[in-house]
Amino acid sequence: TIPLRENWSLPFFALQVTLVTYFLKPQKKPYALRSTTVLVFLSTFVFSVTWQFNQFILLVQALALFGLDSLDMVPSSKVTLLYMIQVASLLLVWVLQFFNSMILGSLVLSFILAAMLTKHLQRNLKVGSLTVRMGKLLLNLILVLCLTYLLNYFIKKQLLLESDEHIFKFIKAKSGFGATRDFDASLYVCEEAFGFLPFDTFKRLSHTLLLFPYALIVFFLVIVAVVVAYNNISGLSKSLSAVEEEENTASLRPEIAYNLVHTILFGLLAITTMRM
Numbered sequence: 001t002i003p004l005r006e007n008w009s010l011p012f013f014a015l016q017v018t019l020v021t022y023f024l025k026p027q028k029k030p031y032a033l034r035s036t037t038v039l040v041f042l043s044t045f046v047f048s049v050t051w052q053f054n055q056f057i058l059l060v061q062a063l064a065l066f067g068l069d070s071l072d073m074v075p076s077s078k079v080t081l082l083y084m085i086q087v088a089s090l091l092l093v094w095v096l097q098f099f100n101s102m103i104l105g106s107l108v109l110s111f112i113l114a115a116m117l118t119k120h121l122q123r124n125l126k127v128g129s130l131t132v133r134m135g136k137l138l139l140n141l142i143l144v145l146c147l148t149y150l151l152n153y154f155i156k157k158q159l160l161l162e163s164d165e166h167i168f169k170f171i172k173a174k175s176g177f178g179a180t181r182d183f184d185a186s187l188y189v190c191e192e193a194f195g196f197l198p199f200d201t202f203k204r205l206s207h208t209l210l211l212f213p214y215a216l217i218v219f220f221l222v223i224v225a226v227v228v229a230y231n232n233i234s235g236l237s238k239s240l241s242a243v244e245e246e247e248n249t250a251s252l253r254p255e256i257a258y259n260l261v262h263t264i265l266f267g268l269l270a271i272t273t274m275r276m
Helices: 004-024 030-049 054-070 076-096 107-121 130-159 165-174 183-190 200-206 211-234 242-247 254-272
Strands: none
Touching (some): 004 054, 004 076, 004 254, 030 054, 054 076, 054 130, 054 254, 107 130, 130 211, 200 211
């Protein structure tokens, strides 16, 4: 099948990722930060309004930001602002689409609410020894996921929303957790475009001489990111002021860290679902 709806929105998503990358770079001038914030909001909104399944792409982006924020690899204040941009964009789309209840019942909204609530309540999450911090981060992750599920379940029950249930049934069936009798989910499972990425794709990409250098760079950056994350959690990195955090976050530039996690998550998504 030809992904026509996605083709309309992909250019705007590429623009949004570019602007988020620039947004995460250290901004020394306040007006530059304000103008970039407005542009990120506009690009997020246009991307969201042109594709009905934008919530799943924004969820992956929110998960990436959540993980980087937990590991002190991006400025926490900017992550909060990006959360708010995503929420504002989706709410504006909700209004323009005549109060489409599917948007209010999206996982990304529930996840952002859960992440911001736990972040507000747990002030001392990023203090303590290595073992203590790892335990806190693990408990925080479990708490956010459980709260996301409860919020999403409550919202869908209140709105009597079932319009996207076939998507979760498809994911469940594709993951091998049992067959489904839902027609739409079964149709997705049988459709070749929603299958795994063929292995020969990598063989064909290797002929361009770009795959191996790209994979090598990603591998190197993953090692650097792991070392940086360990230093942050264990407290080996120096305590930074707000200005220093913006300019030298954990010795790995925030925009590089974001693009690395973005690449890995969306790469896994592309491998598991060919159409993506």
